[in-house]
Amino acid sequence: MTDEKIRSYFPQLMSERGGIRPVYLDSAATSQRPEEVIDAISSFYRNNNANPHRGTYTEAEDATAVYEKARTDTASFIGADACDIIFTRNASESINLVAYTWGMENLREGDRVVITIMEHHSNLLPWQRLCRAKGAELVYLYMNEDFEITDREIDEKVTSNTKILAFTHVSNVLGIMSPVKKLTEKAREVGAVTVVDCAQSIPHMKVDVKEMGADFIAFSAHKMFGPFGLGVLWGRNELLEEMPPFLSGGEMIEYVREQDATWAPLPAKYEAGTQDPAAAAGFSAALSFIQRIGYDEIGKREKAVYDYAVERLKDLSCVELYGPFDIERYGAIPFNVKDVHPHDTATVLSADRVCVRAGHHCAQPLLKRMGLNSCCRASFSVYNSKEDVDRLCESLLKVRSQLGLGDV
Amino acid sequence: MELDEIYTQVITENSRSKEHRYQMQAPSVVKEGVNPSCGDEITLQLELDGNVIKDAAFIGDGCAISQASANIMIDLIKGKTTEEAKRLSGIFTGMIKGDVTGEDELDELEDAQAFQGISHMPSRVKCAVLGWHTLDEALKGVSEQQ
Structure with missing residues (x-):
């Protein structure tokens, strides 16, 4: 099944604003709904x-x-x-x-x-x-x-x-x-x-x-x-x-x-x-x-996008990734842009219609244990594609300069 | 939404300013403020001489908006009476809510006018008012004592 085919089941993902479609990376908070639902x-x-x-x-x-x-x-x-x-x-x-x-x-x-x-x-x-x-x-x-x-x-x-x-x-x-x-x-x-x-x-x-x-x-x-x-x-x-x-x-x-x-x-x-x-x-x-889609297909698609996201994000020197990379993970990647509060990161991303969550994710004791007050989270579902990850990365590269900070 | 209207130079520079960001030796009032939805937090410290805010500082962790707003607020309230500080807080909150639009009143806020655009971003309003809200709470305690 093509990325475009899956995406087309979800009306909100097809809605253009200012000529661009949203990159929805907050499915751990709530997923999008297909037309049939x-x-x-x-x-x-x-x-x-x-x-x-x-x-x-x-x-x-x-x-x-x-x-x-x-x-x-x-x-x-x-x-x-x-x-x-x-x-x-x-x-x-x-x-x-x-x-x-x-x-x-x-x-x-x-x-x-x-x-x-x-x-x-x-x-x-x-x-x-x-x-x-x-x-x-x-x-x-x-x-x-x-x-x-x-x-x-x-x-x-x-x-x-x-x-x-x-x-x-x-x-x-x-x-x-x-x-x-x-x-x-x-x-x-x-x-x-x-x-x-x-x-x-x-x-x-x-x-x-x-x-x-x-x-x-x-x-x-x-x-x-x-x-x-x-x-x-x-x-x-x-x-x-x-x-x-x-x-x-x-x-x-x-x-x-x-x-x-x-x-x-x-x-x-x-x-x-x-x-x-x-x-x-x-x-x-x-x-x-x-x-109808099947968990096999869902799992396969999500893993491909997740692995690609980790690989791309690891390459961005302005981004700090949290959690292990040698064990299987599902859905969510926590990260921060260095020296930038996650809410500011999410606001800058939002201007490019890239939707990520920022905050404590209703897990304050865990964040505290990780030595963080808050972080950004990109989370994935079956409708996300590698192109979404590219748009996330492109937008992340703008964050530090928008906040008046230089390159790291 | 125009990012450059939110992340102006005034805001980004103030968000990193160390000028008022330190632990005071012997503050007369210490008040913690948190924004539970996103975890922004500040601890506001005031040194009072009678009803005059002789000195003020804060420590905190949060987004550029919350930290810049607290820093600019301290610029404004230092040397003012508690009554004047409360009045400024009322103007600031009014500006954010969109209730205060008069130029004369807004001018009193000096650099804090930079947050006017936040009123269009409901999810960030709490960040902009965190410092001022904490000030209100701190001063409430003071007037109760007096």
Whole structure:
């Protein structure tokens, strides 16, 4: 498939301003959406608009069918059962759900929650708050100087009083993968539940819940060509069955009396209030888009662009690159232009319609550990090309002089 | 967006200026300001003599806009009374919001007028006002003490 063909699926990438098209290098924040996803959302509002799981008329039945189809699509996409797929607003909410239900019920004073230093705040703050509320200890797995979390680090820190082991599948800043197998094995050994943040991995690679061997998996539709406002939590059935509800309200009940209530069976128990069937329709379309292109093709294209970007950026004397180069990385490259604050770099790039993120990337403890306050991040998706990398580099060469600095 | 309107010589030079960037010996007021969305941070230090800002300095880390703005602000408020400093801060914030456009008022801001163009870049407004916002917070503490 040609670069132009892939790009042409995404209307925003084709939109010219001042005669130039955008170079979108912020897919780790949110991906672009292909036309068919946008169409599916709009088609729901045009043809099937009603509140799912409420009315008995045809439109309401249609809305329910669209919404539930997204659930079965998601389930088959990750090798799960549909009743174990909970729709939330985003990956953050999915992780909060686990913290406030399983965590609140099961964590005791003196217990331990272990996470990695690479976590996005969404897989850090719910645990930090839970630990503070319960008098439990929050312990970090650190990387060694080669950016590896060693077996030794895991064996030392995942102790027998560890109740929760939460980790990102792929880092949103460094693009490196956690040692999933070792972590899930160790968790099983000590009897801890595992929560894996797949928000940054599932846009790039196949995630299969059985293969991963975790207890909970969270991700967001909007980072994988789907709509904003829809997140996924998959949980092991026994755990989802025994946990109390998170949010309560409409549709998540079996029977409500004046002083107590019983809960609906899975997955409705965790989906209080009106859900977003239009987003669900868009997500179904996003999943079939990924299946049509195929993870093999996605992976191959992204690796070629990623490797090319590293090679080109290494050659720019004004650029400082962070992270390891001898291990496989996915999606994100952190960097800075020497002596220039990342926000200024991003502003200069923006004048050439090159879109990169600048800041702490919702991973302040990681940045601090790397000795940085903030950095730029270029992140890639299937629609990026080597030409995008060339435009990034061309624009980066202007940054220092724009800020009144000479060559380095 | 014209980059040359944002990264003017006044701003790029002030962003690297060391003139007011140091740790003061015995400041009467120290206030930290952060811009949580991007991690810009400054620590503003004021030496007060009654209600006069006798000396001021800052240390910080952040983008050219936030650091230049803090440096220029210190140029402006040194030797002024706390009341005058608060008034200038009001004019600066008004200029950024686009509420203050009168030439006489803007002239009082001297070099700080260089940030007028930032009002067209919502994501950078917080950077330009960080120093001034920190000053407001610092002076709030002072007037509460007095």
